Amino acid sequence: xxxxxxxxxxxxxxxxxxxxLVLLYAPLxxxxxxSFNDSNSVTLWGGFTLRWYVEVFTGPEAPxxxxxxxxxxxxxxxxxxxxxxxxxxxxxxxxxxxxxxxKSVSFVLINLPLMVPEIVTAVASLVFFSAIGFQAGYLTIxxxxxxxxxxxxxxxxxxxxxxxxxxxEQAAQDLYATKWQTFRLILLPLMAPGIMSGFLLxxxxxxxxxxxxxxVKGAGIETLPTAIFGSVKQGIxxxxxxxxxxxxxxxxxxxxxxxxxxxxxxxxxxNKGT
Amino acid sequence: MAADISSGGSSxxxxxxxxxxxxxxxxxVIIGFFLVLPVGMMLVYSFLTKEFRGGVIWDFSLAAxxxxxxxxxLFGDEPPxxxxxxxxxxxxxxxxxxxxxxxxxxxxxxxxxxxxTRAGPARSIWLFAITIPYWVNLLxxxxxxxxxxxxxxxxxxxxxxxxxxxxxxxxxxTNFAVQLGLFYSYLPFMVLPIYASVERYNMAYSEAxxxxxxxxxxxxxxxxxxxxxxxxxxxxxxxxxxxxxxFLAPDLLGGAKNFMIGSLIEEQFKGNAGNWxxxxxxxxxxxxxxxxxxxxxxxxxxxxxxR
Numbered sequence: 001x002x003x004x005x006x007x008x009x010x011x012x013x014x015x016x017x018x019x020x021l022v023l024l025y026a027p028l029x030x031x032x033x034x035s036f037n038d039s040n041s042v043t044l045w046g047g048f049t050l051r052w053y054v055e056v057f058t059g060p061e062a063p064x065x066x067x068x069x070x071x072x073x074x075x076x077x078x079x080x081x082x083x084x085x086x087x088x089x090x091x092x093x094x095x096x097x098x099x100x101x102x103k104s105v106s107f108v109l110i111n112l113p114l115m116v117p118e119i120v121t122a123v124a125s126l127v128f129f130s131a132i133g134f135q136a137g138y139l140t141i142x143x144x145x146x147x148x149x150x151x152x153x154x155x156x157x158x159x160x161x162x163x164x165x166x167x168x169e170q171a172a173q174d175l176y177a178t179k180w181q182t183f184r185l186i187l188l189p190l191m192a193p194g195i196m197s198g199f200l201l202x203x204x205x206x207x208x209x210x211x212x213x214x215x216v217k218g219a220g221i222e223t224l225p226t227a228i229f230g231s232v233k234q235g236i237x238x239x240x241x242x243x244x245x246x247x248x249x250x251x252x253x254x255x256x257x258x259x260x261x262x263x264x265x266x267x268x269x270x271n272k273g274t
Numbered sequence: 275m276a277a278d279i280s281s282g283g284s285s286x287x288x289x290x291x292x293x294x295x296x297x298x299x300x301x302x303v304i305i306g307f308f309l310v311l312p313v314g315m316m317l318v319y320s321f322l323t324k325e326f327r328g329g330v331i332w333d334f335s336l337a338a339x340x341x342x343x344x345x346x347x348l349f350g351d352e353p354p355x356x357x358x359x360x361x362x363x364x365x366x367x368x369x370x371x372x373x374x375x376x377x378x379x380x381x382x383x384x385x386x387x388x389x390x391t392r393a394g395p396a397r398s399i400w401l402f403a404i405t406i407p408y409w410v411n412l413l414x415x416x417x418x419x420x421x422x423x424x425x426x427x428x429x430x431x432x433x434x435x436x437x438x439x440x441x442x443x444x445x446x447x448t449n450f451a452v453q454l455g456l457f458y459s460y461l462p463f464m465v466l467p468i469y470a471s472v473e474r475y476n477m478a479y480s481e482a483x484x485x486x487x488x489x490x491x492x493x494x495x496x497x498x499x500x501x502x503x504x505x506x507x508x509x510x511x512x513x514x515x516x517x518x519x520x521f522l523a524p525d526l527l528g529g530a531k532n533f534m535i536g537s538l539i540e541e542q543f544k545g546n547a548g549n550w551x552x553x554x555x556x557x558x559x560x561x562x563x564x565x566x567x568x569x570x571x572x573x574x575x576x577x578x579x580x581r
Contacts, residue, residue: 086301
């Protein structure tokens with residue numbers, strides 16, 4: 001038995017896995033550590049301080065970053081809500097409606113935002129909005145974000161829906177529930193973890209976007225990534241590292257919540273076992 | 275993962291039989307109107323005449339593609355020579371993306387294998403640890419990398435302090451820095467699909483190979499690799515495609531010398547050098563390269579499915 005188990009082990013794979021982990025985390029940890037650095041020269045260590053965090057909230061750039069953070073938040077919440085709704089309807093169509101015209105094309109269409117290179121989507125949206133006279137601003141950012149959030153919301157929602165047996169809906173229908181009641185009272189509650197995790201992924205993806213936002217935003221409107229990018233052009237200052245650390249923590253918390261929701265979802269009735 | 279869901283469409287649950295098209299409509303409208311239409315418009319624009327200072331004149335012209343491939347001298351009246359400037363930029367992008375993909379594969383395959391062969395709880399924790407960095411803002415990750423490897427950054431300070439190097443190694447603004455940035459940006463994309471196929475791999479095959487006196491490495495090469503190949507190909511594509519059109523890593527880590535496609539396109543639509551038809555043509559060339567790779571992938575997947 002020991003020899004059999006041994007087939008899974010290859011010398012060097014464990015160190016490479018650790019290397020992988022170190023490579024992924026080292027830059028982030030370094031920035032986190034240096035965001036507490038009490039020194040103006042950025043690189044030399046001058047002791048622990050929280051003053052860069054204070055500067056983020058009260059310093060000369062604070063109003064700019066506050067406005068950008070609020071924009072980012074408003075856009076991410078709205079884009080994620082719309083994208084999740086569209087993705088839920090799309091998943092119901094793909095997994096609960098049998099055959100319909102354009103079904104195979106639909107699958108490609110939903111994933112299209114993942115296939116077109118971001119820079120191409122960015123310039124195409126810019127050109128398109130200006131051609132149809134759509135004033136660059138919040139609305140253009142929002143629309144562009146909804147488009148690329150759809151596939152990210154769709155994946156966990158469809159995965160979850162696929163795991164739910166048809167029997168529950170069947171039972172509801174047998175008891176004279178309307179289709180809408182079946183959807184609202186049976187499918188939707190069962191889907192909740194998938195929908196929540198789709199929403200969170202869409203939210204993070206929207207919060208994350210720089211390239212597309214940078215093209216479709218109007219003059220004077222900034223989201224956090226575009227504001228940070230603008231500041232970094234003049235060098236990486238400690239307050240940027242503090243902001244980065246905060247944003248990083250937000251992402252980590254959200255992903256952890258999404259992950260735990262996904263795990264919790266697995267204990268509710270699904271046909272995983274079959 | 276995507277393939278599973280697409281094939282899952284064959285499920286027999288039809289609660290909403292006949293409502294499919296209606297429920298699909300919002301997705302069709304939004305993506306059709308705000309993605310397919312704009313990209314179609316770029317295709318049209320790439321065949322139009324440029325207006326100075328951005329914009330187009332509605333005259334059919336092949337000038338954008340001509341400018342991309344041919345050099346006709348300053349006044350456009352010399353016999354056409356191949357124009358290497360843009361081909362070089364595309365070639366560099368392909369090369370950078372390829373090196374990043376190979377780096378990801380070299381690190382990603384052992385990692386995916388190692389994680390997939392752990393026992394339950396340890397496996398989830400490892401997997402989660404590998405996934406987290408992907409969800410951290412790409413801009414922040416790229417800035418972090420820039421901070422880490424720049425000339426007076428922590429990496430150089432550390433290497434100087436322990437005496438491995440005598441003077442700072444100039445990493446930033448090199449090709450290697452861009453490759454490292456791309457590698458760092460997309461590494462989880464390599465690990466996850468390979469992990470998914472290794473997880474499904476039946477160890478009995480390796481045992482059979484061992485019973486027939488195959489060494490462990492021979493079993494890996496001749497038994498495991500052919501079976502998990504779809505996962506490896508998926509990983510390579512998920513790293514290669516976004517690397518090809520990447521903007522942040524070349525812009526922040528590469529400096530002006532290491533221009534890639536993303537920056538070339540960006541430049542045509544921002545700033546004063548704007549040439550929209552040319553930018554549209556470059557976008558279309560990039561898009562067709564991506565579609566060729568994806569078509570190749572779809573064919574490989576279909577073939578794997580037939581077996």
